[in-house]
Amino acid sequence: MRKNIVAGNWKMNLNFEEGVSLFSEIVNMVKDEVIGDQEVVVCAPFIHLSTLGKLAATAANVHIGAQNVHQAEAGAYTGEVSAAQVKSVGVNYVILGHSERRAYFGETDALLADKTNAVLKQGLRPIFCIGETKEERESNNFFAVIKTQLEGGVFHLSATEFAEVVLAYEPVWAIGTGLTASPEQAQEVHAFIRETVAAKYGAEIADQTTILYGGSANPSNASTLFAQPDIDGGLIGGASLKSRDFLEIVKVFNK
Numbered sequence: 001m002r003k004n005i006v007a008g009n010w011k012m013n014l015n016f017e018e019g020v021s022l023f024s025e026i027v028n029m030v031k032d033e034v035i036g037d038q039e040v041v042v043c044a045p046f047i048h049l050s051t052l053g054k055l056a057a058t059a060a061n062v063h064i065g066a067q068n069v070h071q072a073e074a075g076a077y078t079g080e081v082s083a084a085q086v087k088s089v090g091v092n093y094v095i096l097g098h099s100e101r102r103a104y105f106g107e108t109d110a111l112l113a114d115k116t117n118a119v120l121k122q123g124l125r126p127i128f129c130i131g132e133t134k135e136e137r138e139s140n141n142f143f144a145v146i147k148t149q150l151e152g153g154v155f156h157l158s159a160t161e162f163a164e165v166v167l168a169y170e171p172v173w174a175i176g177t178g179l180t181a182s183p184e185q186a187q188e189v190h191a192f193i194r195e196t197v198a199a200k201y202g203a204e205i206a207d208q209t210t211i212l213y214g215g216s217a218n219p220s221n222a223s224t225l226f227a228q229p230d231i232d233g234g235l236i237g238g239a240s241l242k243s244r245d246f247l248e249i250v251k252v253f254n255k
């Protein structure tokens with residue numbers, strides 16, 4: 001069966017000390033309270049990753065992720081960080097294609113395809129985000145938008161490469177807004193994503209693909225969202241900054 005994953009995206013929040021303290025709380029709570037085989041991922045700012053990597057090494061099902069990397073392997077790219085560099089401090093996952101990076105940093109599908117290649121080349125797993133804006137939902141254009149994002153960002157991969165990709169459906173209108181897609185709205189898109197993956201890579205790979213939901217998920221709505229057949233976990237922004245809220249979301253998968 002495909003893996004259930006709950007990933008936190010801290011974005012540009014928390015100083016170093018605050019980040020280490022929150023992560024330590026999460027690691028301890030996971031050790032004490034998580035009884036399923038769900039995977040927990042914390043995507044922290046670059047400056048935290050080295051220390052969090054050492055803490056994560058003590059916890060079997062807690063991993064760390066980066067929120068971005070540069071597409072080149074190394075070189076004269078002042079201010080950038082490579083996939084090999086984040087790998088060297090224990091990172092296993094990298095968020096790519098987050099709507100904030102698409103909107104504020106002009107990241108295109110073509111650039112994201114290059115970043116996906118860079119991440120996979122290091123043996124890391126991309127958490128590849130796709131999702132429509134409010135206007136695209138209101139104009140009923142969202143299936144086409146999502147298909148284009150998949151085709152442009154990850155469908156150039158071989159089946160073996162694609163098997164390492166985690167997808168995250170994040171309707172842009174639900175991110176950080178307190179508006180959540182209803183379980184039915186989210187399930188409809190997740191089923192469409194899985195069908196689209198099946199059409200490209202076959203039913204077996206589609207069935208194994210973890211597809212996360214992201215967009216104002218919290219301890220109150222996570223159970224109904226994660227109960228949907230094609231929702232395999234969450235990418236959690238705001239609620240991942242509070243250890244208790246994050247853990248309650250993780251524990252939805254306790255079996």
Ligand code: PEP
Nearest residue numbers: 175176214215216237238
């Ligand atoms: C996100 O930024 O990936 C996200 C889902 O944020 P939030 O949970 O705050 O909506």
